[in-house]
Amino acid sequence: MILKSQVEWALHCCAILAGLPAGRYLSTKALAEFHGLPKEYLSKALQSLSQAGLVDTSLGPSGGYRLRVPASELTFLDIVEAVEGKGKSFVCNNIRANNPCRPQGFCESHPCAIARIMWEADEAWRVRLRAVRIADLIAMLGEEIPPDVWKKTADWVLKRAG
C-alpha cells in the first residue's frame, strides 16, 4: 500500500507554485527540470491538480500553472486526493456475507465492523493531512533552507515564470 510517486511530485510542485508572484505561471517543463522528473508524466499529475480545481492554467509561451487556491487554504489532503483519488484505503468485500450460518438474504443494517474500524483509521489519516496547509509547509521550509539557497531558488523560478 504505497502512494503514487505523483503525490510526492504534486506536493513539491505546489510548494514551488506557492512562491510564484501573483498572476505568473510556471510551465511543466520548468517544474520537471527543477525536480528532475519526466516532463510528460509529471504533466499527468499537474492535470490532476487542474481537474481538481487546485491550480489555474494558461496556454502558449509564458503559460503554465499557478495556484488557484491560496497557499493558506490549500491543504495536503486536497493535493493527495487530487492525485490519488478520494477512495478509502480499505475496501470491504463483505466476506462476512459468506458465513454459511447466516440466513438467506441476511443483510446488515450497518457495514461490517472490521470495515468501520479500518475506515476510522483512514479518516484519522485524512484529518491529519487536512490540518496541514501549503502555507505551513512554506513556513517549515523557510526555517530549514539556508537563505541563499532559498533566494537562488526563487530567482531560478522567477526567471522561468511566464
Next chain:
Amino acid sequence: MILKSQVEWALHCCAILAGLPAGRYLSTKALAEFHGLPKEYLSKALQSLSQAGLVDTSLGPSGGYRLRVPASELTFLDIVEAVEGKGKSFVCNNIRANNPCRPQGFCESHPCAIARIMWEADEAWRVRLRAVRIADLIAMLGEEIPPDVWKKTADWVLKRAG
C-alpha cells in the same frame, strides 16, 4: 493506494480464531470455506500471521491455526502490518535534492519536510489501528450479530476445530 484484500481476510480470520476454545486449531480449509475464499491464497495471508508470531500452527489432521497473542492484546495494527508490511505509505524519493540551486553535496540534516508531514499522517493511521484490539472487535460483533446466528457460527467452527 489500496490495502491488499489479504488484510481483510486476515482480520476476519483472527476474529474467528478468537472464538476458538483454548488449545484447539482451525484449518485453512475451514477458514477458506467459511469466508468463501481461495484456500491456497488465503494460506499466504495466514503464513504471514504465523511468521509475525501472531498465531500458532499445528500440523496433520486436526491441525491448523490458533491465536498465539491473546485477543485482548492483539491489535489491528499487528495484523495489518503482518500482511501489508511495516513500510510507510509515503516513500520519499528526495527529489528536492535535484534543485539546481542547491550546492553540490548539499545534504539536509533532517528528512524532507513533505515526507515528515506525510509520515505524521501515516503514524496517525497506525496509532488508530494500534488502539483497537481483536477483543474490541468481538465485543462489537457480539452486539450486532443476532444471538442465534452467533451461536450457529460458533457451533460451525467448533465442529471443524481440531
Next chain:
DNA sequence: AATTTAAGGATATTTTCAATCCACAATTAG
C-alpha cells in the same frame, strides 16, 4: 506565421497483486 503550452488519448513497460500448483516435512487417525 511560427513557437510554446496544456489537455488528453493511445500505447508500451514494469511492478504489484491475485491466484494456482506442487514438493516437502510434520502430525494424526485408524
Next chain:
DNA sequence: CTAATTGTGGATTGAAAATATCCTTAAATT
C-alpha cells in the same frame, strides 16, 4: 505402520495498476 491431512515455502501464471512515452489538438504568445 500406513494413509490421509496439514502448514510451509517455492515456482509459476494471469490480471491489474503504476510508470513512462508518444502524438494530436487547440489555444495563446511572440
